[in-house]
Amino acid sequence: MPIKTTKSLPLTKSQQLIWIGQKLNPNVPLYNVPYAFEICGNISDKAFELAIQALIDRTEILRTVFNEKNTTVTQNILSEFAFSLEKFDFTRNVALPSVQDWLQKKSEFPFDFTKPLFDTALLKVEKDKYIWYLNLHHLITDATTTALLFSSMANLYQGVLDKNLSAIPTPPPYSDFIAFEAKKRISPEHIKTTNYWKNKVKDIPTTPQLYGSRQKVETTRTKRVNLALGATRTHKLKELTRNPKIGSLTTDMGLYTLFSTLLFIFLYRISGQSKLSIGSPINNRVSRDFKIIPGLFVELFPLCLELNDDDSFASVIGKMKAETNEYLRNAQIGSSSAELSRSFNTVLNYINTTFPSFNGLPTKSVWIHPNHCDPSHQLRCHIIDFDSKDNLEIIFDLNLDIFDESEIEFVPQHFLNLLDALLTDLDQPIIRPALVTRKEIKELIGVSNTAETSHFKGTFLKHFEKTVLNYPKRIALENGEDLISYLDLNNRANQLANFLIKNGIKENEKVGLHLYRSPDYIISALALMKIGATFIPIASDQPAGRIGFLISNSDCSLVITETDLKKNITGETKILDLREERVRISSEPKISTGHQLKKSCIAYYIYTSGSTGMPKGVMVSHKALNNYLQWASTYYEIDENSVFPLFTSIGFDLTISSTFLPLMNGGKVVVYREGMLGPDISLIQVLSENKVNSIKLTPAHVNLMHGSNIQDSLIKTMIVGGEDFKVNVAKNIYHYLGRDVNIFNEYGPTEATVGCIVSKFKLKKHQQVSVPIGKVIANMNAYILDNHKNLVPKGVVGELFLSGASLAEGYANLEELTKQKFIDDTIRPGKKMYRTGDLARINRDGEMEFLGRNDEQIKLNGFRIELADIEANLLKHKEIDNASVVLIDGQERLPENEILNCAECGLPSNYPKSDFDDDGVCHLCNAFKNYKEKTDKYFKTEKDLQQLLFSRKGSIASYDCLSLLSGGKDSTYVLARLINMGLRVLAFTLDNGYISDQAKANVDRIVQKLGVDHIYGSTTHMNKIFVDSLDRHHNVCNGCFKTIYTLSTKVALDKKIPFVITGLSRGQFFETRLTEELFWNDDADTTTIDRTILEARKLYHQENDAVNQLLDVSMFKDEETFKKVQFVDFYRYSDVSLEEMLGYLKEKVGWVRPTDTGRSTNCLINQLGIYVHKKQRGYSNYSFPYSWDVRMGHKTRTETLEEINEYIDENEVKRIMKEIGYVESNYNDIKRPQLVGYYTAKTKIPHQELTQHLLKKLPSYMLPNTFKYMETLPLTSNGKVDKKALRSLNLVQLQMDTPYVEPKNEIEVLLEEIWREVLLLDKIGMHDNFIDLGGHSLAAIRVTARINEEVEMNFPLNKIFELPTISEYAKYIEETLITLMEE
Amino acid sequence: MKESIIEFIKNEISNKRLETINGDDMLFDLGILDSLGIMRLIGFIEDRSQIKVPFQDLTIENFSTVDRIVAYMSRHRV
Missing domain, CATH: 3.30.559.30 (Nonribosomal peptide synthetase, condensation domain)
Structure with a gap:
């Protein structure tokens, strides 16, 4: 008999979600909601069964089945469902499993959705103790439902017993809610709330x-x-x-x-x-x-x-x-x-x-x-x-x-x-x-402690001396042809030690070792140990400034060096030239000095780079050194057969392993002296000579090895340290070297002596991005702590702290810093722990993982981001070889109230690369003082002007000159003076569409009053020119000026007028024509300067911008044009003061300051330019020219400040923007810091592809805004990726299509420096385009002048536009120089 | 207002069907309202007055009885 059902009902939202969850995991009981109600008392099976049936009859959900047709799911309510209750007597039936097992098994049974989704049974578990088992699928139940069913059941059971079942009310049907819910979902407020929730979770990163x-x-x-x-x-x-x-x-x-x-x-x-x-x-x-x-x-x-x-x-x-x-x-x-x-x-x-x-x-309820x-x-x-x-x-x-x-x-x-x-x-x-x-x-x-029981005895020196006794004849050092036995090495160290004592070097004194990698270096270090003095390795390639700093910072009483390197050492420190003193040293006795070395003596200082820019000397005691070396000897199984190359910088603590590990154990050190010049290629030599079986190196070195022919390499022990060791690098080298090589990843800051956490690379186990750093070494503790110095649980990321016998004693002469970094051990009170600044966590295998620097955990838009995480995911892209992610700060903006203005000229302190001295005077003012005199000769008198203009008077033209008239005071004064000179003048005004009415009235009145011919120039492209100017220069003036020059030149050419007179202020000369470089040359005469300016002007008219594209500029292609029409700056010849000018204007011309522009100008669009410039760059575009006006004495600082800080009517600005069709960019983008992903690969990978790749693994807020393809990543001298260098590219450079390439030779370095200074940038790639970087004709003057000065050549100005990249220009310089030399 | 609040509680949101609710009946201690109920009541109050009840004001002092709710409302009437 078919069971009647109601019509199909829809699922509620909540039911839908559960349905989908179940579909994704078919036949899994993930939504079963089983309960076991233990009831204490006697229960009648029969009554209970009747009650269950009554419960089913009264409860819709217990008769509900689910049907899926096509893709639609519906629920249908059966009108009746006959159920027979399962009853189990656990007190009698021994075949049954335990109650617990039975319940558990039953609970995990998946439901059949075509039948009602419940399961129930009555279990007798003891005399007078029953369990009512009730399991419902979540589609039909929730916590309240269970409680409702429980109490209904209790009532119905009683009703059966009392035979008054019918008196017990039936609850309303669930279909009421289905209908209610469905109605809710189409109500207007539904959209509001769903939007609310959508917005709510949008902010949740992941x-x-x-x-x-x-x-x-x-x-x-x-x-x-x-x-x-x-x-x-x-x-x-x-x-x-x-x-x-x-x-x-x-x-x-x-x-x-x-x-x-x-x-x-x-x-x-x-x-x-x-x-x-x-x-x-x-x-x-x-x-x-x-x-x-x-x-x-x-x-x-x-x-x-x-x-x-x-x-x-x-x-x-x-x-x-x-x-x-x-x-x-x-x-x-x-x-x-x-x-x-x-x-x-x-x-x-x-x-x-x-x-x-x-x-x-009484009941006890359990949710199974x-x-x-x-x-x-x-x-x-x-x-x-x-x-x-x-x-x-x-x-x-x-x-x-x-x-x-x-x-x-x-x-x-x-x-x-x-x-x-x-x-x-x-x-x-x-x-x-x-x-x-x-x-x-x-x-x-x-996990991080290998038992503190193994306190190592003695010192390295003691062990070394014992080795000398054991193996006197064995070779300790191999230096080319030169083989030095242990006995010999020890004797020579003794001789030097005796010599040093004789020369007054005592215990605890500091001695610099400025030596090449050589037996001398090792002998010196041993000799200093033998007298308890501290050695400070100073590598041969260090710049003189750093050497000086190291010597003075460490209080060296002596520097041991050799003839070649002596010149690097300045100052008064005593010097011992080993070559010079060779004879005297070798005449010293070979016996020990008898000094007893204390473990507390400082063995060495190694200087590491500091965040302040000053290196800091890490003081490592003999105790710490011995702890590392003894542990390493055992762990790496170093013995008399071990052969290490000494091939890395002596100033790098990684080199301590290569130097002292073999010597402690009777092994051999093969010395690879660094070349005198150029990059250190010793690693290649090490590999090609193939003499060593053990090597200590950085991951960057390992990467380099890959390219070499090392199939037959003898290397069996490879200790990698100094930087994050990627699994793919390890894997590659492992396969390459053959299977019997042991690769170790050794982690440790210099402050904890070379290495203190180690793991052995295991191909099968280590499948993550980086090889774990592993477990801590003997007598050391490693703690991963949170910001409150609590130990974090396993798995959680925290900062790594180190404590124990290998810890350094602190930083030389930096007590404060020492206190900050070596803090009280919070886990083992009474000791010190070193704050590494590294992030780490313990993985499931109990090994520590390095997760980048703590300061590399950045916060962007409120999200905490591990840069290492992004890097790791970039590296998973199959084409990427190496990657590094940095956060580039947005353009830093000083808050307005913190901006200073130069005490002399008013230049604001947020002008790029400005530098104020203690008196608040800017670098431009200070520099100007040095060449002011030279600029004087550029300026002339009105008499000179008269002479010049009259020189071509009487030509066929009807005018002697064309005067550019803006209607402002400066140009009006020019016009008046020219007429006063008796010249025939044509006045020219560009109507750019934004000249104020009053200014126009001024212009008309002036020309009338002065009785001068006047024309307005105009172009229909003006708005496009404005927009282009705003895009290129963040102002409107540049575009306007160029339009004026172009149109007025045309007029002058047509009318055969020989001169165009500008009213540019002297300050504006320095913005558009003059640069300090022009005055560098002592014998720079005005003719040369004028010629350079003219050259620049020709280039200026060739620059490809809107004016060039939209106006007729064909005449500028003709060299003759520049001869036919000469531009003359009136104020080059006039030194009139503002007061004098205004007086003159009032008296002679009747000039009135316009009031309808709201500003001191006659142009309405001017303020738009200032507004945009201020927003984009932070300061007014007038700041720079006005500062020059002040320097030139044509304005006072106060006037300048007033003008550059004038009120801007933003509403008006926005209105004009709309009018000219300028779309404001989001200024916040400039200020916002950006994530940049740098990568190396065979070819550039499309941005889109990288984004897609990362999105599979990372939340969108972790996606770099920009990816930059590189040929190689820049490395620091210690072989680590130079993140500082990566951070200094600016946004324009990042968006360039060219890969960033560092300068590779001297000329490129020189050019980069010049470009940087002129273009006000921090870093320039060799293939970056000069024009794209904002280079224009004036910058060309500056760059060319500087190049010519440096290489003593005379390269023409336009070369830089022909060869617009450093790479090309450098090649050109090189070729020119070579040609010259050959000649 | 008091009457309409009592009516609303009785007809719409009380956990159990009640004949009468007195102005000083403890709405929560007596189990008359739960958290959903109180939120609906606040929605009711906000809809019918200009008051917007900030979460900081959801205290026993302000909302434990109908009388207190009425007093709160008169304090905050705009």
């Missing part, structure tokens, strides 16, 4: 990495752990909800606030992520009817919070309350979505339902875990008190892909530690309470 787990979740398997809080804690928590700081309306709401706060803090602490989202169900039972309908009502919505280290528990509670309020207001029925769910991987489920008793029979969960819920946290015994319990469901055994064990503990901290002190910082348990501390330190 789901947090719980315990640093980067695992992709595949399994649905989860482990449930319970944490009973106990009566005391429960009581305290409930008390706390009444605290005014919590201020909750109900205990439940208060507890919800507390637990959500705790869960957020917990996530923050175990992931390090600031912006977090947690999913939390809202029960949606908004009406009284809905409160009693069984069925799925709950819906998941996200709670979002941003936490940081400054938060206290109380402050998070505050944020939480606000957030909860927003959540409750917006969690509207039906507005959840899969998109919202993707913002979280953690769910908080505060369940306040209870199952108090079954009709008076079916061992599976929605895999997107990596962590679920349920708060329950089912039996309402005032005993809260937390249930954690932990996904097994994310949490390993030990984490599962510790999660509840960690949470509890936070909870107890919350109960202790609400106002404490959230990062203060320790997370890890005592057991873990032991383990965490245990």
Whole structure:
């Protein structure tokens, strides 16, 4: 008989989401909600079965089936469903498994969706003790439903017993809610709320990495752990909800606030992520009817919070309350979505339902875990008190892909530690309470501690001397042909030691070793050890300035050096030239000095680069050195057969291994002396000679090895250190060298003596991007701590601190810095620990992983980003060989109130590369003082002008000159003076469309009053020219000027007028014509200067801009034009003061200052240019020319400041922008810091492809804005990627299509320096285009002048436009020089 | 206002069906309202007055009884 069903009903939003989740994981019981209600008392099977049937009859959801047709799913309600209850008697049936096993197995049984989605049974487990097993699929249930069914069942059971079933009411049907929900979803407010939620999660970067787990979740398997809080804690928590700081309306709401706060803090602490989202169900039972309908009502919505280290528990509670309020207001029925769910991987489920008793029979209720969960819920946290015994319990469901055994064990503990901290002190910082348990501390330190039992005895020297006794004849050093035995080496060291004593060198004195890699270096170091003095290795290639600094900073009393290098040492420090003193030294006795070396003596200082720019000397004691060397000898199995090359810089602590490890064990050092010039190619020599079986080197070296022929290499032990060691580099070399090579990754800052954490590379095990740094060495401890110096749990990223026997004594003569970096050991009080600044974590294998520098963890738009993370993912791209990501600061903008103005000229301090002295005077003023006199001769008198203009008078033309008249005071004065001279003048005004009415009236009045012929020039392209000028120069004036010059030249040519007179101020000369370089040359005469300016003017008219494209510029192609029409700057010949000028104008011309521009100008569009320039560059485009006006004495500083700080009418500016069609760029883009990904590969990879590649693995906020293809990454002298160099490219350069290439030879270096100074940039690639970098004709003058000065040549100005890259220009210079030399 | 609040609670949001609600009945302690109920009540108040209730004001002092709610509203009437 077919069972009647209702019509097909749709699924609610919540049901849809569950349905999809189930479809993705078919046949997995991830949504089973099974309960075991233990009932104490006698239960009648029969009555119970009747009651179940009555429950089914009265409850729609227990008769609901789901059908999927095509892609549509519907639910159908069966009109009736006959059910026979399964009953099991565990007290009699011995064949049954244990109750627990039975329940568990039953709970994991997947449902058939074509049948009602519930399963139930009655179990007799003891006499008078039953278990009612009830399992419903989540599609039809939620926590309230279970409680409703439980109490209905109790009533119905009683009804059966009392035979009055019919009196028990039936709850309203679930289909009521389905209809209600469907209606809600088409209501107008639905759009509002769904938008609210969409916006809400947009800000959430990604789901947090719980315990640093980067695992992709595949399994649905989860482990449930319970944490009973106990009566005391429960009581305290409930008390706390009444605290005014919590201020909750109900205990439940208060507890919800507390637990959500705790869960957020917990996530923050175990992931390090600031912006977090947690999913939390809202029960949606908004009406009284809905409160009693069984069925799925709950819906998941996200709670979002941003936490940081400054938060206290109380402050998070505050944020939480606000957030909860927003959540409750917006969690509207039906507005959840899969998109919202993707913002979280953690769910908080505060369940306040209870199952108090079954009709008076005491019950105990257990929610059985079916061992599976929605895999997107990596962590679920349920708060329950089912039996309402005032005993809260937390249930954690932990996904097994994310949490390993030990984490599962510790999660509840960690949470509890936070909870107890919350109960202790609400106002404490959230990062203060320790997370890890005592057991873990032991383990965490245990992981990183190879037992402190192995205190190494003696010193390196002692062991060396013992080796000398054991192997006197063995070869210790091989230096080319020269073989030195242990005995010989020791004798020579003794002789030098005796010599030094004789020359007054005592214990603890510092002695610099400025030597090549040579036996002398080793002998000297040994000799100094033998007298207890400290050696300071100073490599041969160090610049003199640094050598001087090292010597003075370390208080060297002597520098041991050799003849070739002696010249590098300046100052008064005593010098010992080993070659000079050879005879005297070798006449010293070969016996020991008898000095007893103390372990506390400082063995050496090694200088490392400091963030301040000054190197700092790390002081390493013999104790520390011995600890490293003894450990390394054992660990790397160094013995008398070990042969190391000495081929790296002696100033680099990595070299300590190559030098002293073999000598301690009777092995051999093969010395590779560095070349005198050029890059050190010793590694290639090491490889080609193939004499060594062990090598200490950097990953960069390993990369270099790859290119060499090393198939037959003898190298069996390779110790890699100094930089992050990538797995692919390790893999390559491993395959290349053959399988029996041992590759070690050794980590350690100089401050902890060469290396203190080590791992052996294992091909199978090490599959991540970098080889782990491994475990800590003997007698050392490594702690990974958070910002509060708490040990972080396993997996979590923290900063690495080091403590133990290898620690250096601090920095030479830098007490403050020493105190900052060598701080009290918080884990083992009484000791010191060194703050490495490196980020690390312990992986699942218990090995430490290096994750970049702490300062490389940057914050961008509020997101915490590990640059190393982006790098690692870039490296996964198959074509990328190497990658480095940096954050380039946006253009730094001084806040307006912090801008200074030069005390003399008023130049603002935010002018690029400006430099103010102690008196507040700018570099331009100071420099000008040195060449002011020379500029004087450029300027002439009005008499000279008269002479010049009259020289061509009387030509056929009807005018003697064309005077450019803007209507402003300067040009009006020019015109008046010219007429006064008796010249026939044609006045020319460009009507750019924005001359103010009053200015126009001025112009008309002036020309009338002066009785002069006047024409207006104009072009229909003016607006395009403005826009182009704004794009190129961030002002309008440049475009306007060029238009004037172009149009007026044309007029002058047509009318055969020989001169065009400009009214440029002297200050403007320095903006457009003059540069200081023109005056460098002592014998620079005005003719030369004029010729250069004319050349520049020709180039200026060739520059390809809007004027060139839109106006007729054909005449400039004809050289004759520049002869026919000469440009004359009036103010070159006139030194009139402003006062004098204004007086003259008032009296003779009747010039009135226009008032309708709102500014001191006659042009309305001018302020738009100033506005844009200020926005783009931070200062007015008039700042620079006006500063020159002041320097020239044509303006006062006060006038300048007034004018450059004049009010700008923004509304008017915006209106004009619209008018001319200028689209403002987003000025914030300039200010915003940008992530830049540099990479090397065979060819450039399209931006789009890289973005796509990274998006698969990274959230979008971690995507670099720009990718820059490089031929090689720049390296520091120690072989590490030079991030500082990478940071100094500017945005324009980054967008250029050319790969950034560093200068490779002297000429390129020189050119780069010149370009940088002129173009005001920090770094220029060899293939960057001069014009693209903002180079124009004036810059060409400057660059060319400087080049000519440096190489003593006379290259023409236009060369730079012909050869617009440094690479090309350098090649040209080189070829020219070679040709000259050959001649 | 008091009457309309009581009516709204009785008809729409109280957890259980109630005959009467007194002005001084403790809405939460007596289990009349839950968190969803209070949010609906606030929505009701905000809709019918110019008041916007900030979350900081959601305290026992302001919202535990109908009388207190009315008092709160009269304090914040615009």
